[in-house]
Amino acid sequence: MSDGYAAMAEAARQAIAYRRAVATAETTPVATYAEMLAAFSAPTPERGGDPQAIIAELAECATPGIRASTGPRFFGWVIGNSHPTGVAADWLTAAWGQNAANLQAAPAAAAIEAVAATWLLDLLGLPAEASVGFVTGATVANFVCLAAARSEVLRRVGWDVEADGLFGAPPIAVLIGEDAHATVYSAIKYLGLGAGRVRMIACDSSGRMLTGDLERAIAERTDPTIVIGQAGQINTGACDPFAEIAPVANGMGAWLHVDGAFGLWAQASPAQKHLTAGVDLADSWATDGHKWLQTPYDCGFAIVRDAEAHRRAMAITASYLPPAEGAERDPSAYVPELSRRARGFATWAMIRQLGREGIAAMVESHSAIALHMAERLVAVPGVALVCPVELNQFMIRFGAADAATLATIRQVQEDAVAFIGSAQWRGHWVMRVSVTSIATTMAEADVTVDAVISAWERVADTQ
Template identity: 50%
Template sequence: MSTDPFDPLLARAHAHASDFLRELPHRFVGARAGREEMIAALDAPLSQHGEDPGAVIDLLAQQAQRGVSGCAAPRYFGFVIGGSLPVALAADWLVSTWDQNAGIHVISPLAAAMEEIAGRWLLELFDLPRGSGVGFVTGCQMAHFTCLAAARHEVLRRVGWDVEAEGLNGSPRIHVVASEDAHITLDVALRYLGLGTRALVRVEADGQGRMRADRLGEVLSALEGPTIVCAQAGNVNTGAFDPLAEIGELARMHGAWMHVDGAFGLWVRASAERRGVADGIELADSWATDAHKWLNVPYDSGVAIVRHAEAHRAAMTVAAAYLIQTRGAERDAVDWVPEFSRRARGIPVYATLRAVGRDGVADLVDRCCARARQFAAVLGGEPGVRILNDVVLNQVLVRFGDDDTLTREVITGVQLDGTCWASGTTWHDLAAMRISVSNWATSEADVDVSAAAMLRVFRELRARR
């Protein structure tokens, strides 16, 4: 096949991509246009014969200048969003070029081998049971789904119920226990799995969002039947970790499955300096995390890890003669994830881990945590500004003044200023700015410039009152 149709377009796309990446550290961080502007610029009648492909690529690049946010930029602190390490982005370009369906081994032995190796490396990096099942999914939402499907399978199997064959109609009730500050993706996973959000038994949390182990003990003592306990490694607002060791011991005592939401917090296991906050995480039965957060690979890249590989596989696997599944040493990804057809999303994980090594992952985690402490020190030193959380990881909650209105005005003002971008939240009924430091490229200078912009907006708004 001639590459002539590809070369000019790929060269054009490469030039646009290079321009975007070159400008990314210095650009206005938020998006400059909203829905109406984007519809006006992009909408047109679908043509009969098509348009020039080069012009289409140019249009995308042109409108990206206004319509995309700089969420891969070093001064983007909204949500927990990492950038893309150069090696990760380059590997992802190859993934799109190869266009492999990574569902089964026979289609792409390369993708299957890389995901098998990357899974093993992750278990070593996190120091989790080496025989665990590993699946590469779209994000932590589907990682929860996958892990909790394995949990559903196993806790019902123990009481003699085959949920894959019989479904949930008539099955023993499954109790799902989680902190009152658990992430909303847990609720969604329960909906997808047919367990429903009313299956959730909420446990009181402390002032930092950590599940109270004493309350968990009381809850578990009052429950009978199949039970799943969901713990959190990294509260989405404060970064705090549930008391994982205590939760793990209680779960084992009561015969419950323990699942951990480690969307970003699981990566702290790579850091010798900070891994102590995750002590006890190894007691769990399953773990969900995102590589597109702290590993800084492109979207979509979640990871589901299940200690009981046989339960993991039983909950996910399907078989059909036409799929040519060997059931031998070869890895068929369809045994570990909900999808048949999927991109080879494990390849950027493999490439990144191989390129940066254990020390590189640890350094990435440690630097982001250091930059979060820098934010807290600079902002917390300003009269009228309060840091609402103990900064144990990469999350900082900031309160400006004594009322919600001023804090929200500062958040809006900072977003309009464009120097950086931070999001808002409500924490214990108080409006707060939520700063998440997750990007490999964020430097001390980026934090200094960003904190100065935040304080400038705060001072200007306060002076007008």
């Protein structure tokens, strides 16, 4: 029987072979859930097995059902490439087995988070005094930031929500754009703020919050208020007009939070930074590392201007947990987890891998690719662009009815040259294209466009 080290070597061999294959794959087929369930289903093991053989079996069974999201022609969702450098750092993270709970338990993990946090604030053009929590992704980042917001707006009216909860607390008004992402509503729900109690702010045709409607809504309220903006609408890529809405929120004493899961990274690009102008005036920001920073899953960042509000909402204390002293940074003071992965290692590695110039070039390249793809597609009869391309997202409709669009998407997925998905926008089905992987080049984009055009022509012939 081989030992665990042989299993680790087998995992590395299998992983490298997979990544090399998917990088040059001509097609992107994937097995169904039912097929995968059948492949793995078996009675509960009574005895242990050989470690290397177990890993080999895992790779053999799972690979047919691995969606090629790290490949060059994956446009289905806003998913990064899990860059090999980040993956390698993540392997070490798993091997080291550090629980990034506090700086005595994991001093290297705590220190690298402190450094990576400073780099992130610099790259994103956010206040240097802000605190950063390393979380699973933007969903939890929104939760953490809004927990800090809830704590602070209630503190201002004399209520300690951490000690006294929400029973009897002053109500909080939550103002949010009508085209906000679903995960923001999840955070609102988790925090007891009531997803059905929010006041929706009208948006324009690309999903940007209308400043005038926000002004009216915020002037009407008397309760402590949280305003939630958005950098990068999931379907259009549009960003709220922060230079307009931030002064409105700030002037009325409201907390402005920004869901910037991918769009906040426009801040790292001199060519795209105008899209997020004024975003640095907000009070908190949520963004992902596993999108435009290309780290492996899971990795996100909860960023809060008021570090004390952040700690007040999140800090975990116990007699057996050594407290941070002086300028030391305690990782568990900024996240809702005590036991957690040391996400700072992969974050540090990817910033070192790309650097300021590489991150900017990637954001700009993806934006150029999205525009190029859209321009080629709309030149085809019967194909329409739903909204102007602003960042890395765009939507396409085919023919005059939803049925033609859905049929074209199904045909593209069946052809398996590239993966693109569907979404609903303003009551109609669209093909939504997301350009987020560092593996995607202009040449791969052209292969994808050719495949989409071919699919549409076949569908059109049946109409």
